[in-house]
Amino acid sequence: MQPGSVYAIKEGKDRTEVHTLSVLVDNEPGVLARVIGLFSGRGYNIESLTVSETEHERHRSRITVVTTGSPQVIEQIKAQLERMVPVHRVIDLTVTGKAIERELLLIKVRGSGDHRSEALRLADAFRARVIDATTESFVFELTGKTDKLDQFIVLMQPLGLVEVSRTGIAAIARGPDAT
Amino acid sequence: MTRQMTGAEMVVQALIDQGVEYLFGYPGGAVLPIYDEIFQQDKVQHILVRQEGGAGHAAEGYARSTGNVGVALVTSGPGATNMVTPLTDALMDSIPMVCITGQVATHLIGSDAFQEADTVGITRPCTKHNWLVKDVNDLARVLHEAFYVARSGRPGPVVVDIPKDVQFATGTYQGPAHVEHKTYRPQINGDERSIRAAVELIAKAKKPIFYTGGGVINSGPEASRLLRELVHATGFPITSTLMGLGAYPASDKQWLGMLGMHGTFEANNAMHDCDVMIAVGARFDDRITGRLDAFSPGSKKIQIDIDPSSINKNVRVDLGIVGDVGHVLADMLRIWKEGRHAADAPALKRWWSEIDRWRARKSLSYRQTSETIMPQYAIESLYKKTRGHDTYITTEVGQHQMWAAQYFGFEEPNRWMTSGGLGTMGYGLPAAIGVQTAHRDALVIDIAGDASILMNIQELSTAIQHELPVKVFILNNQYMGMVRQWQQLLHGNRLSHSYTDALPDFVKLAEAYGAVGLRVEKASDLEGGIDEMIAVKRPVLFDVRVANLANCFPMIPSGKAHNEMLLPEDATDEAIATAIDEEGKALV
Numbered sequence: 001m002q003p004g005s006v007y008a009i010k011e012g013k014d015r016t017e018v019h020t021l022s023v024l025v026d027n028e029p030g031v032l033a034r035v036i037g038l039f040s041g042r043g044y045n046i047e048s049l050t051v052s053e054t055e056h057e058r059h060r061s062r063i064t065v066v067t068t069g070s071p072q073v074i075e076q077i078k079a080q081l082e083r084m085v086p087v088h089r090v091i092d093l094t095v096t097g098k099a100i101e102r103e104l105l106l107i108k109v110r111g112s113g114d115h116r117s118e119a120l121r122l123a124d125a126f127r128a129r130v131i132d133a134t135t136e137s138f139v140f141e142l143t144g145k146t147d148k149l150d151q152f153i154v155l156m157q158p159l160g161l162v163e164v165s166r167t168g169i170a171a172i173a174r175g176p177d178a179t
Numbered sequence: 180m181t182r183q184m185t186g187a188e189m190v191v192q193a194l195i196d197q198g199v200e201y202l203f204g205y206p207g208g209a210v211l212p213i214y215d216e217i218f219q220q221d222k223v224q225h226i227l228v229r230q231e232g233g234a235g236h237a238a239e240g241y242a243r244s245t246g247n248v249g250v251a252l253v254t255s256g257p258g259a260t261n262m263v264t265p266l267t268d269a270l271m272d273s274i275p276m277v278c279i280t281g282q283v284a285t286h287l288i289g290s291d292a293f294q295e296a297d298t299v300g301i302t303r304p305c306t307k308h309n310w311l312v313k314d315v316n317d318l319a320r321v322l323h324e325a326f327y328v329a330r331s332g333r334p335g336p337v338v339v340d341i342p343k344d345v346q347f348a349t350g351t352y353q354g355p356a357h358v359e360h361k362t363y364r365p366q367i368n369g370d371e372r373s374i375r376a377a378v379e380l381i382a383k384a385k386k387p388i389f390y391t392g393g394g395v396i397n398s399g400p401e402a403s404r405l406l407r408e409l410v411h412a413t414g415f416p417i418t419s420t421l422m423g424l425g426a427y428p429a430s431d432k433q434w435l436g437m438l439g440m441h442g443t444f445e446a447n448n449a450m451h452d453c454d455v456m457i458a459v460g461a462r463f464d465d466r467i468t469g470r471l472d473a474f475s476p477g478s479k480k481i482q483i484d485i486d487p488s489s490i491n492k493n494v495r496v497d498l499g500i501v502g503d504v505g506h507v508l509a510d511m512l513r514i515w516k517e518g519r520h521a522a523d524a525p526a527l528k529r530w531w532s533e534i535d536r537w538r539a540r541k542s543l544s545y546r547q548t549s550e551t552i553m554p555q556y557a558i559e560s561l562y563k564k565t566r567g568h569d570t571y572i573t574t575e576v577g578q579h580q581m582w583a584a585q586y587f588g589f590e591e592p593n594r595w596m597t598s599g600g601l602g603t604m605g606y607g608l609p610a611a612i613g614v615q616t617a618h619r620d621a622l623v624i625d626i627a628g629d630a631s632i633l634m635n636i637q638e639l640s641t642a643i644q645h646e647l648p649v650k651v652f653i654l655n656n657q658y659m660g661m662v663r664q665w666q667q668l669l670h671g672n673r674l675s676h677s678y679t680d681a682l683p684d685f686v687k688l689a690e691a692y693g694a695v696g697l698r699v700e701k702a703s704d705l706e707g708g709i710d711e712m713i714a715v716k717r718p719v720l721f722d723v724r725v726a727n728l729a730n731c732f733p734m735i736p737s738g739k740a741h742n743e744m745l746l747p748e749d750a751t752d753e754a755i756a757t758a759i760d761e762e763g764k765a766l767v
Contacts, residue, residue, distance in 0.1 A: 026362055029311065034303060041304050072491065079488035085308040085328055085363045 018047065019074050019094040020101060020171050022179065023063040026086040027053050034084060035063055044069060044077050048103075048146075048168040060088065064171050091179045098174045104167040105149045110137040111160030119159045126152050137162070181353050186315045186346040187212035190279060193322035195222045196355050199250050201241060201616050202226065203234035207254025208294060209281025212346035226616055226645055229637035231258045233609040235265020236635070239274045240613030243596045244571055246399055248275040248330050249613065255281045256294030259340070260301065264603055266336045267305040271600025272422060273397055275334035277325050278306075284344040285313055298340045307335030308363075313342065315350035323355040332365025333486040334397055365485060369502030369510060377457070377481045377498055378514045384455035385526035386533075387415045390438065390467075393422030393599065394460015394484060394504050396592045402505035403427070403592045406459065409512050413522050416534055418446035420461050421584055422599040429588030435534065436543070439467040440735050441581040444542035444744055445534050450475050451741035452533070458482040460504040463493040464600070465766075473740035483507045542733040542746050543585055550701040554579065554654045554725040557705060558586035558626070561652060564709040569621040571614045573597065575607040575631030578660035578731045583626040605634030608651060612638055615647040622650070622713060629655040629682055632720075639692040642718040650712050650719045656727045657682060664730045667755050669764055689720035698722040730755075738763020 025031045032051055039046050048066040053059075067077060074092075081090045093099035107128075109119045116136075123130065123140050126148070132139035137160075142152055146169060153164060173179045184192065190213050194202065203226045206214045217225050228234040231253040238249030249269075253262055259280040269276045283292040299311045308328050310321045318341065325337045381387065389410055395402050403426045410417050410433055417427050418438040427434055436443035438450055447469075450456065456478045461467070463482075468474045471493065480496040482489075483504055490499035500507055514520075547556040558579075572587060573596040574580040580597055589595050596614060598606040607625040615623040625632075632653055642649050662677040686696030695715050699708040705723070712721045732747040736758040745758050 030299060030303065033300070037304055072495070076488060076492055079490075079492075083333075083486060083488055085360075088362050 015070055016068050017071060017074060017094070018066065018068050019092055020099060020169065021065045021067060021078065021081070022091040022093055022171060023065065023081055024088040024091075025061050025063060026088065027059045027061040028086050031061070031086050032063065034086070035065075035081065038080055038084070039065075039067070039077075042080065044073065050168040050170050064169055066169055091173070093171050093173060093179070096173055096179060099171050100174060101145060101169050101171040102143055103146050103149055103169050105142045105152065106131075106139060106165045107142070107153065107156060108137060108139050108162040108164075109156050109160050110162050112136055115159045119156060122152070122155050122159075128152065181351050183349055184352050185212070185349050186318050186341060187216045189315070189318050189350070189352050190322065190341070190346070191216045191220060191223060192352055193319060193355070194250065197248070197323070197326045199223055199248075202250050202252055203228055203237040203241070203613065204252030205231050205234055205254070205258060207258050207281065209255035209283060209343050210252060210258075210279075210346075212343065213252065213279070213281070213341075225252075226612070226641065228609065228612075228641050230635070231261035232264055232605070233612070233635055233638045233641060235262050235276070235278065236268070236603075236606050236609035237613035237616070237638075237641075238276050238278075239265060239269050239272075239606075240573055240596050240610030241617050242274050242276055242613075243396075243610070244593050244614040245617045246593060248277055248326055251276065251278045253278070253280055254294065255283055255298065256296045258294075259296055259298040262338075263301060263305055264601075266302055266338065268598050268601040268603045268606065269336035270305055270307065272598065273334050273393060274336065275329040276336040277329050278336060278338045280338055280340045281346070282311065282340045282342040285342045286344070288342065298338065302338045305336070306338050309338035309340065311340045311342075312345055315345050315348040318345065318350065319352045319354075323353075324360065326355070327360065328363060332363070333394075366487075366501050367485075367503045367506055369483065369500040369507035371510065373498060373500045374507060374510045375514055377500060378511055378518065378520060380455055380479055380481060380498065381413065381457065381515075382518075382520040382522065384415075385523055386453045386530045387413070387455040387457065387522075387527075388449050388453040389415055389417035389457050389459060390419070390450065390461055391417065391423045391426055391459040392420040392461025395423055395426040396460075398460065398504040400592055402460075402503075402508060405505060405508040405512060409508055409515070412512065412515060414527055415457075415522065416449055416531070418442065418450065420464070420467055420599070421597060423461060424584060424595045425589035425592045428590040430590060437584050440469070441585065441731055441733065442735075443585075444540045444733055444746060445537035447735065447741040447744055448537045449534055453478045456480045458484075458496070459508070460484060462489045465493070468494060469735045469743075470738055470740045475741070540746065542744070544747060547702060550703060552699070552702045552705055552723060552725045554582050554656070554729050555586055556702065557652075557654055557723050557725055558582045560705050561624070561626070561709055562587045564706060564713065565622060565624070568713065569618070570594065571596070571611075571618060571621055571623045573607040573610040573614060573623070573625045575625070575627045575634075576602045576604045577628045577631055577662075578664065578729075579626055579628040579631075579654040581661075581731045582654070587626075604631040608632065608635050608649070609638045609641075611649040611651075612642055612645075612647055615642070615649050616645070623648075624650045624652050627651050627653045628660060629653055629657060630659040630679060633683075636688070639689070639694055639718060639720070643693045648715070648717050648719075650721060652712070652721050653685060653723055654725050655682070655685070655722050656725050656729065658727060660729075661731065667730070668736065668759050671756065685720050685722035689718075692718075694718040694720055696720050696722070698724070700724040736763060737766040
């Protein structure tokens with residue numbers, strides 16, 4: 001195989017990586033649709049998506065996207081995002097090093113007797129907070145990494161899980177500097 | 180300059196301030212205030228088309244032939260949805276275009292009002308950027324920004340959607356002061372170190388090739404001049420994509436002809452066997468590469484492109500240089516000269532003798548023996564007869580387009596307007612109208628097929644109204660030739676709906692519109708017919724009856740590599756029927 005040959009691409013094709021991208025955008029109408037449309041239109045994956053205005057005065061929002069793909073696809077996603085007119089910057093938090101990722105979960109559990117007290121005990125062990133309670137139900141709030149949230153949901157299943165709402169991942173780089 | 184004026188006035192003022200001379204459009208309810216302003220001035224001339232898509236393609240033709248931004252104005256709803264094809268076409272081929280669309284009044288948006296469509300939603304994936312302007316005080320800024328975004332960086336189409344109440348409202352107009360966009364800043368200059376590395380690679384190359392594309396044309400005439408200088412300085416062979424034709428003169432001995440699916444044998448084999456490939460403003464499209472995992476396996480690849488996402492998209496390159504082609508080529512030439520670099524002459528001599536062997540196969544040969552006009556002969560005759568004229572060529576899409584690319588020689592950039600990326604049938608006639616609008620005294624010819632021309636034939640009426648003497652050179656074989664060719668290649672010669680058995684009489688059709696109709700059926704009459712077409716100073720529909728079953732060769736069958744071409748002399752019925760394997764059948 002020659003260096004620079006496309007055969008090299010084929011070999012790497014199956015290797016899928018998960019990347020967390022932080023996309024700083026101008027908070028103009030339709031900007032989210034633009035970013036999502038890029039992913040759906042070009043067949044890229046979105047594992048998780050979180051959006052909110054982060055700098056009100058400067059009209060900026062941060063979109064955190066968790067995506068999967070081969071290294072070549074990830075590069076392409078970043079290049080495609082970067083060339084969009086309202087995009088300020090794209091930061092690949094997976095490449096730039098240690099980033100902190102957190103997600104918020106709201107979960108409703110309904111039950112009585114042992115189930116109810118077991119749910120409360122587990123919530124305590126996971127450091128979830130009770131934010132609503134009736135005589136037959138709880139709503140817990142839990143923040144953490146995705147796998148911790150997943151695990152908590154699994155544990156609540158036999159104890160009367162009613163419904164779940166999650167925010168998707170918010171992420172930020174460690175250290176003193178802005179990314 | 181700031182002044183109070185209505186939104187509609189702002190539109191016209193912004194066009195004037197942006198130096199727009201011509202506007203292609205079609206009126207309707209949601210743009211009437213703008214049309215009222217157009218009526219009351221004479222700085223911007225409006226060309227009335229017959230369907231909004233025509234306005235879009237005309238703006239593309241105008242833009243491609245002048246290097247300026249093309250401008251279209253259409254109404255809301257159907258006006259805007261008819262623009263989707265030209266917008267997508269312009270996006271694929273990087274054509275700068277500003278499209279202004281009317282929208283229903285702000286308070287009606289979302290109510291399914293008459294002629295309402297979510298224009299920014301619909302055009303989001305087919306524009307470089309778009310805006311819905313809800314406040315008249317944003318309008319001037321957005322319009323100037325729209326022109327900036329359309330023409331800078333990798334050019335492309337933009338849409339400005341203006342609700343009718345905003346057109347009536349009064350606000351503050353600001354002129355096009357130098358705008359530093361807050362987020363959009365394309366990289367113009369290439370990285371010096373990468374350029375130096377590229378020059379080193381080029382100097383060491385033993386079997387090099389320049390592979391150039393539409394980016395050279397988009398970068399402006401200076402880029403074409405620099406390309407010629409660099410190619411001459413190195414002595415390397417050069418080939419180009421469909422979109423790049425004209426950047427390098429076809430008459431030059433270093434020119435190998437177009438590459439890709441219907442490229443020449445020498446261009447494709449040189450691409451396959453080269454050791455250094457210099458891609459300049461070209462994006463490794465699938466029509467170019469053929470089978471990806473067998474694409475030029477032994478080469479170091481250098482790619483110059485203004486769009487970072489074009490680099491490493493389809494083909495992994497060794498050296499990507501982000502920047503404007505003109506700027507990067509200027510730097511390359513400077514470094515080449517400063518370092519007193521020279522190509523490896525003995526190696527290059529061997530390489531050229533290899534190329535000459537491929538050339539000797541004469542992959543573009545055909546036989547013009549009887550009175551039946553071969554389509555290739557028709558294009559060659561047209562080329563011969565139009566030399567010395569100030570000629571611009573547009574095309575539709577299909578076999579005739581490929582024959583035009585193969586047999587018409589282009590010496591200068593901006594002379595060749597074709598729908599490359601999207602492959603839009605119906606592009607050629609309105610594009611020719613746009614070209615003729617910009618170049619009133621030039622000879623503008625749309626090389627067409629009998630099927631494509633019917634997709635936007637109504638624009639002949641536009642040509643008549645505005646006295647634009649465009650010539651339509653129809654290679655009439657009564658088939659959708661390229662569809663038929665693929666049915667022969669892939670589907671056992673079952674010609675499903677690719678034959679047109681109710682074609683209009685093109686001569687009478689021309690006359691009905693007020694144009695001139697001509698027809699030739701015999702090879703011996705062809706040149707006389709072309710002379711007559713050129714002599715007529717009015718729009719002409721020229722019905723050239725060509726061999727019905729001619730196919731377009733040479734060809735890289737889909738799923739095959741550059742060195743697996745099907746040459747005309749090998750293209751027997753048997754070879755055609757088995758040229759594409761199961762895997763290739765799924766490709767287009």
